[in-house]
Amino acid sequence: MNPMSIRDAINNSPRESFSTTEPLSVVGVCLDEETWTVLKVFAESAPLIRLRSHISEYRTQETDSVPDWLGSPSPDICIVDFDRDRRKAAQASELIHGAAPDTALFAVSSESQPDLIIQAMRSGCSEYLLKPMGREQLLNAVARVGGRRRERLQPFKAQVLAFMGAKGGCGVTSLVTQLGALLANSFSKKTLIVDLHADFGDAALYLGLTKYRYHFFELVENTDRLDAELLQSFLARHSSGLELIPAPEGNDAQRRILPGAVAQTFDFLRMRYDYILVDMGPGLSDENLEMIRHCDQLQVVTVAEVSALRNVVRHFDYLTRKEIPRERFRVILNRHQKRSLISDSEIEKTLGQKIFWKVPNQYAHVVKAINGGDPIALLSSSEVTRNLRDLASTLGVKSGGEKKKESSGLFGLLGRQ
Ligand SMILES: Nc1ncnc2c1ncn2[C@@H]1O[C@H](COP(=O)(O)OP(=O)(O)OP(=O)(O)O)[C@@H](O)[C@H]1O
Ligand SMILES: [Mg+2]
Numbered sequence: 001m002n003p004m005s006i007r008d009a010i011n012n013s014p015r016e017s018f019s020t021t022e023p024l025s026v027v028g029v030c031l032d033e034e035t036w037t038v039l040k041v042f043a044e045s046a047p048l049i050r051l052r053s054h055i056s057e058y059r060t061q062e063t064d065s066v067p068d069w070l071g072s073p074s075p076d077i078c079i080v081d082f083d084r085d086r087r088k089a090a091q092a093s094e095l096i097h098g099a100a101p102d103t104a105l106f107a108v109s110s111e112s113q114p115d116l117i118i119q120a121m122r123s124g125c126s127e128y129l130l131k132p133m134g135r136e137q138l139l140n141a142v143a144r145v146g147g148r149r150r151e152r153l154q155p156f157k158a159q160v161l162a163f164m165g166a167k168g169g170c171g172v173t174s175l176v177t178q179l180g181a182l183l184a185n186s187f188s189k190k191t192l193i194v195d196l197h198a199d200f201g202d203a204a205l206y207l208g209l210t211k212y213r214y215h216f217f218e219l220v221e222n223t224d225r226l227d228a229e230l231l232q233s234f235l236a237r238h239s240s241g242l243e244l245i246p247a248p249e250g251n252d253a254q255r256r257i258l259p260g261a262v263a264q265t266f267d268f269l270r271m272r273y274d275y276i277l278v279d280m281g282p283g284l285s286d287e288n289l290e291m292i293r294h295c296d297q298l299q300v301v302t303v304a305e306v307s308a309l310r311n312v313v314r315h316f317d318y319l320t321r322k323e324i325p326r327e328r329f330r331v332i333l334n335r336h337q338k339r340s341l342i343s344d345s346e347i348e349k350t351l352g353q354k355i356f357w358k359v360p361n362q363y364a365h366v367v368k369a370i371n372g373g374d375p376i377a378l379l380s381s382s383e384v385t386r387n388l389r390d391l392a393s394t395l396g397v398k399s400g401g402e403k404k405k406e407s408s409g410l411f412g413l414l415g416r417q
Pocket of ligand 2 (some may be wrong): 013202
């Protein structure tokens, strides 16, 4: 869809405040040329930061005015180069930290000795970035500041629960649509499902929703003009009260999603719902990874099969390497049967993590729900609905952060001895 047609459709409505999704303002202090260039490229390619100025001197006197020096209001992030003069850099950081405590301080340096890092942290820096500054390193640091700022500013904050299959067909869309309908109907929660499939998403079909015009990626492409009225034109509504932003129906034209745009869109959505359930396709595409970084919990839906379990292990390992906290991951074992070839304890040992939830295997009921497009009516007396109602009542509770355990046995199969 042409973005112009969306803008036309909303008839130039007044824009409401979108302050929590504005890019973070950044000031650099005494950065070398290469680091400043990296920052410029990052700012141009991702709408996460906006470079405000680059200052070529350290100010260290208590009488120096920080607002005069860094500008007013104080920037969200100040990046201080520690290589030109370590002592002055530390003093300048202390001065900024004292005068502008809401400004996040990043030290940047080519030195990685622990005592130097500790010195920078003691002077108020929350991040220590090593040169040459990598995109990933910067993205993680900026995301942490964004997360903290969101927590401060957002009074109404949806739990964003992402669901991903260990492989195709594990039951993600079935679970997400039924859970969503239950949360909206039985728990009266304002609930939204976002179908994050790049193409051929099923959530609309499973809910029997055919009347919608736009899909999620068109919303993301228009995130800079997003407001309540524009959002309305993207929502499909189910009789349970559940709302859905569907995926593209077919294989849509090539689109380019800017890094940060998915997170920015969810910042806006968070303010409007109690729960947002995200139906993600399997795999670690850029959009999925950004979603996982941004969500409150990642529910990985698996079945008791070696190939699926191997994928869960690989995903967890990969995501841990990407510095995504392990406490965020939960395992849902779908199509659970008491007499499975692979026992629950073997699965837990393999994954190094407790199974958070088990959904019983009830093929006939689930297929009926899908065909009828009405998960609650058709499943009201089934074991699956009872099970998912219990799951819905526990979803908002933060996970306890099970410890990673060593694996053995069957797990040799999965390369996790
Ligand atoms: N608890 C369950 N018991 C029995 N069958 C189930 C259960 N959950 C899902 N199924 C069945 O598994 C199949 C796949 O389900 P679904 O389409 O929800 O999976 P998915 O993970 O969304 O797949 P995809 O990767 O294609 O998006 C469906 O036929 C569905 O009926
Ligand atoms: Mg699906």
